[in-house]
Amino acid sequence: MTVLPRAFAWQRTDTTGGEFATLDDRRGLHARGTAFAADRGLYTCRYDLHTDEGWASTRFEVTAEGGGWLRTLRMERAAGRWRVTTGEQGDLERVLRGAPFAGIEEPDRLHNVLDVDLYNSPLTNTLPIRRLGLHRAAPGTTVTIEAAWILLPSLAVLPVEQTYEVLEGRRVRYRSENFTAVIEIDDEGWVTEYPDLATLA
Template sequence: MPLPDSLFWDRKDTTGVEHTLVDARNGLYARGTILAVKPIAYTCRYELRTDPGWATAHLDVTTEGAGWVRNVRLELAAGRWRAVTAEQGNLDAVLSAAGHARAGLPGIEDSDQLYKAYDVDLGGSPLTNTLPIRRLELLTAETGVSHRISAALMLLPSLEVVQADQIYTPLGAHRVRYASETFSADLTVDDDGFVVDYPGLSTLIKS
């Protein structure tokens, strides 16, 4: 199915790009590809769907590199997350050969940890920052008032899923502050809430 809009980001934290095709007319449906070289060279392909209120309903992600491939499908239904995983090859061996620590297993062992998480956060992807921005209507919300959320954070390239506490604060003038326990960044977004500039991570170069 052809999608009406396209977003293309250039990575700042590593050599890499992200290209996403989106339909935001009734919630969000997106298909995207991420290419990056750190911690190892990999390709990530994803399909994301939200409900009309921008709460995540479905995320299907595949990462692949030399000698390995992983897939995780996350679905939220009736307030509960379900994760289905698959793995071929040995990502840990590739990471070890490159001098990196072992990867976590794909998915999450106890999906109850994601209770009341309505947003997914695909590590390194500015697209998923749009989900809470739109779900909480932060572009028209009171400036300076913080909104704390619980997110299902999917790490790349391992596809390990962890619960993450995050804070979003509208700053006005199309800026939103994103913060976690150890990090914060002031995001610049467009009229639709898509990230134009994520300091240190990515810049939108074509839409």
């Protein structure tokens, strides 16, 4: 296994939980992370993320696990198309009634997606910020993208529209559907404060 040179940790501020990731961001991004939370049942997840040199996501593998169940998701993008495969052991439905199936029935709905967004993960919010150069952009710069939102703990994948607006003072306003948050970032674009969600440790 490759040793990755950097590490970040975020403490959840809305519930018991956190995220830890090691990464190499010298030529695109390779990140391995672990997160756990008690917000929708008690669960943990482990992920391995790769982007190309322009920070567009190319491969994302994640395992989510809780008492009596385990799910896996693998997403790979090649030639402009996503391939999505899933696996399941145990019974998440017993713990979380109404939990959707992992993955997505029609991967072609992800045709315009270049970024993965893991539910409540500060690390994956950095992907479009770095890919679009928003950490260096002038205040007022606004970009709308389509991302693959990966729900936890189900690992269902949803294409969602997201808007990022650069504000003064290393802040970015994030909007998706009816949700809005002003995220604080450092000079490299890493999330340092996500209100009512997480803070960089």
